[in-house]
Amino acid sequence: MSVLVKIPTQLRAAAGGEAETQVDGATVQEVLDGLFERHDELRARLYDDKGGLRRFVNVYVAGEDIRFLDGLATPVKDGSELTILPAVAGG
Numbered sequence: 001m002s003v004l005v006k007i008p009t010q011l012r013a014a015a016g017g018e019a020e021t022q023v024d025g026a027t028v029q030e031v032l033d034g035l036f037e038r039h040d041e042l043r044a045r046l047y048d049d050k051g052g053l054r055r056f057v058n059v060y061v062a063g064e065d066i067r068f069l070d071g072l073a074t075p076v077k078d079g080s081e082l083t084i085l086p087a088v089a090g091g
Contacts, residue, residue, distance in 0.1 A: 001024060001026055001076060001077065002079065003025060003079075004080070005021050006019070006083040007084060008085060014039060014045055015035075016039060021035070023082075027074060027076060028074045031076060053072070054086075056087040057086050059082065059085070060083040061076055061081070062080050063081075
């Protein structure tokens with residue numbers, strides 16, 4: 001299943017400058033793994049040393065926060081939009 005991944009400005013340097021990309025996967029984990037295959041530097045920016053999402057990284061599928069769904073096991077539908085949104089201090 002193809003999912004549109006939106007990459008925020010502060011992570012684009014680690015993603016070859018891409019603002020968005022299509023990645024195949026049936027769950028959030030599979031989509032992120034596919035993204036890391038292309039841009040491995042993102043793994044260190046998004047995941048902690050235990051292999052989970054850093055606590056300041058928010059991931060949304062179709063506008064829903066995966067923390068309130070099934071986390072990384074959250075299923076994604078073909079054509080869904082996955083948004084990565086790290087918390088930003090200041091403001």
